Amino acid sequence: MNEIAIEVNDLSKTYPKSKVKALDGVSFQVKTGKVLGLLGPNGAGKTTIVRILTTIIKQDSGSAKIFGLDLASRTHAIKQLIGLAGQYAAVDENLTGFENLTMISRLNHMNKVAAKSKALELLEKFDLIAAKDRTLKTYSGGMRRRLDLAASLVNNPAILFLDEPTTGLDPQSRLMLWDSIQNLVKSGTTVLLTTQYLEEADRLADTIIVIDHGRLIANGTPTDLKKRFGSSVISITLRNAEATDSATRLLSANFPNKLLSEDNTLKVISQDGPKLTLDVLRIIDANNIEIVGLNVSEPSLDDVFLTLTGQTIQEN
Amino acid sequence: MTDVLQNSTKTNWTKSIYWLVTDTLTMTKRNLISYTRIPQALFFSTLQPVMFVLLFRYVFGNAIPIKNIQYVNYLIPGIFVQTVLFGSVSTGIGLAEDLQKGIIERFRALPMSKMAVLTGRTIADMARNIVVVTIITGVGFAVGFRIQTSVLSFVNGLLLLLLFSFAVSWGFTIVGLSAPNSETAQVMSFPLIFPLTFASSAFVPVATMPTWLRDFATYQPVSVLVDASRKLMVNFPANISNWSAVESIFWSLGAIAILLPLAVYKFSKAK
Numbered sequence: 075m076n077e078i079a080i081e082v083n084d085l086s087k088t089y090p091k092s093k094v095k096a097l098d099g100v101s102f103q104v105k106t107g108k109v110l111g112l113l114g115p116n117g118a119g120k121t122t123i124v125r126i127l128t129t130i131i132k133q134d135s136g137s138a139k140i141f142g143l144d145l146a147s148r149t150h151a152i153k154q155l156i157g158l159a160g161q162y163a164a165v166d167e168n169l170t171g172f173e174n175l176t177m178i179s180r181l182n183h184m185n186k187v188a189a190k191s192k193a194l195e196l197l198e199k200f201d202l203i204a205a206k207d208r209t210l211k212t213y214s215g216g217m218r219r220r221l222d223l224a225a226s227l228v229n230n231p232a233i234l235f236l237d238e239p240t241t242g243l244d245p246q247s248r249l250m251l252w253d254s255i256q257n258l259v260k261s262g263t264t265v266l267l268t269t270q271y272l273e274e275a276d277r278l279a280d281t282i283i284v285i286d287h288g289r290l291i292a293n294g295t296p297t298d299l300k301k302r303f304g305s306s307v308i309s310i311t312l313r314n315a316e317a318t319d320s321a322t323r324l325l326s327a328n329f330p331n332k333l334l335s336e337d338n339t340l341k342v343i344s345q346d347g348p349k350l351t352l353d354v355l356r357i358i359d360a361n362n363i364e365i366v367g368l369n370v371s372e373p374s375l376d377d378v379f380l381t382l383t384g385q386t387i388q389e390n
Numbered sequence: 391m392t393d394v395l396q397n398s399t400k401t402n403w404t405k406s407i408y409w410l411v412t413d414t415l416t417m418t419k420r421n422l423i424s425y426t427r428i429p430q431a432l433f434f435s436t437l438q439p440v441m442f443v444l445l446f447r448y449v450f451g452n453a454i455p456i457k458n459i460q461y462v463n464y465l466i467p468g469i470f471v472q473t474v475l476f477g478s479v480s481t482g483i484g485l486a487e488d489l490q491k492g493i494i495e496r497f498r499a500l501p502m503s504k505m506a507v508l509t510g511r512t513i514a515d516m517a518r519n520i521v522v523v524t525i526i527t528g529v530g531f532a533v534g535f536r537i538q539t540s541v542l543s544f545v546n547g548l549l550l551l552l553l554f555s556f557a558v559s560w561g562f563t564i565v566g567l568s569a570p571n572s573e574t575a576q577v578m579s580f581p582l583i584f585p586l587t588f589a590s591s592a593f594v595p596v597a598t599m600p601t602w603l604r605d606f607a608t609y610q611p612v613s614v615l616v617d618a619s620r621k622l623m624v625n626f627p628a629n630i631s632n633w634s635a636v637e638s639i640f641w642s643l644g645a646i647a648i649l650l651p652l653a654v655y656k657f658s659k660a661k
């Protein structure tokens with residue numbers, strides 16, 4: 075078995091219709107059996123990466139390999155090795171759960187008997203067996219997502235692509251889906267997962283790449299990324315906009331490129347928490363600015379993203 | 391995994407055709423199941439031609455005297471043509487809907503025959519057309535239509551219609567692939583289908599039309615088809631041979647030969 079499951083080199087893609095440069099020279103690798111979290115705001119290019127790697131569209135330039143097979147020349151072989159659960163639950167509303175899975179199995183070129191037993195096996199596994207003969211119109215959002223995930227597994231894929239698998243789900247369904255994904259990983263499946271939720275990437279991914287405007291802007295383990303941008307974040311909340319303005323001016327003079335602001339809360343990122351806290355408080359106090367809240371914590375991925383792009387990840 | 395790799399290098403023509411057929415059957419079944427799950431859609435798509443039958447039979451019919459034939463016998467072949475043409479519009483609508491909902495994205499990532507997404511749709515629509523045409527036959531008989539030839543000849547007329555509707559379906563496949571959503575696909579279809587259906591010999595003899603329109607109406611493929619099926623079903627006009635039938639087959643095969651590869655090309659160039 076190949077050590078590298080996915081290898082992407084300098085991938086670029088411009089959509090002819092919108093002239094949007096969705097990808098602008100992206101490279102990364104995913105090791106077999108690992109989970110890659112592809113993190114970025116809306117429009118960053120996440121789905122475009124997934125669509126290229128799952129053979130749906132072709133890149134304009136650059137290359138990609140799946141288990142050493144070139145995407146351009148070994149399309150058919152690659153299709154048999156991968157599974158895709160797209161951004162929108164791509165299932166047929168008018169068919170039952172059983173019919174959907176049987177259809178997808180047949181289209182994966184399994185014989186009728188095998189297709190039916192695979193469908194039942196997956197319905198069982200995803201706790202949908204009781205709803206197997208109901209049309210999907212009657213399914214809840216969580217059930218559809220589970221069926222969608224089940225549909226991506228009919229061919230026992232070695233690599234699974236999940237495009238925002240939990241977007242729009244309630245917290246409980248999200249936890250259930252996370253569980254299923256973690257079980258798949260345990261059984262050896264390589265996963266490429268896109269998400270707008272930092273918590274999701276933090277929880278599921280071994281490595282994270284952050285993209286914005288089609289460019290890779292950071293790459294590392296969740297812990298790495300947090301460390302690289304400082305080990306502590308001190309947040310102070312100020313009484314009003316005026317106080318926030320003066321504090322922003324003072325702190326940005328002292329901590330260039332380390333300051334983030336959200337409403338009346340300012341955050342400063344540093345490698346040295348205790349010293350930083352004292353420094354910040356000294357400056358604030360010396361200028362008679364009143365603060366109403368203080369908090370020292372480890373940086374979240376949200377903070378990392380904010381530092382990288384100057385915007386919060388769910389802003390748009 | 392090594393299995394997969396070895397198999398894929400053996401991919402050849404017979405295999406692709408085998409999978410095209412198998413996948414087409416799977417997709418056809420899927421589309422037909424969908425139709426049965428929305429019986430309202432089938433009901434209303436049948437209701438429309440039934441209303442046309444009643445409208446022309448009882449409202450306009452008496453104002454359109456045609457020599458040597460009862461108007462109802464003149465009308466019903468035209469209604470058949472209108473029915474299958476309007477029915478083939480749903481090919482584009484269904485396809486646009488699938489594209490919109492994202493299920494086609496999944497199909498594109500599967501190792502299935504790509505073309506089967508389209509053939510499964512056009513064949514299912516032809517099957518649906520067969521059901522609708524059968525119902526219209528019943529309605530036709532109820533309002534006084536009678537076959538003036540033989541049952542075999544009548545059935546040949548229906549086959550001619552179905553072949554033409556299959557060809558037109560491929561045109562609407564292209565419409566469906568070009569439309570941003572199913573509503574637009576529908577709106578785009580009617581300007582195409584309306585002039586072809588009504589500026590034809592389907593409801594009135596083209597001789598009654600102004601000259602500029604008459605030339606178009608005489609030679610356009612829908613009139614050719616109407617003339618051919620009218621001859622096959624009710625032997626009208628009695629004194630000519632049915633050269634139109636041959637002409638119509640050529641129109642249909644020609645249209646398929648052009649539209650099918652175009653549709654497949656357009657589909658394979660995913661956006």
Ligand SMILES: Nc1ncnc2c1ncn2[C@@H]1O[C@H](COP(=O)(O)OP(=O)(O)O)[C@@H](O)[C@H]1O
Pocket residue numbers: 089090091092093094095096114115116117118119120121122123661
């Ligand atoms: N089919 C398409 N045609 C034209 N532009 C597109 C298409 N799909 C995506 N885009 C554009 O490409 C950019 C990246 O989109 P996408 O990869 O879907 O981002 P993400 O999944 O990260 O939200 C966006 O600006 C989007 O508007």
Ligand SMILES: [Mg+2]
Pocket residue numbers: 120121122161237238
């Ligand atoms: Mg997306």
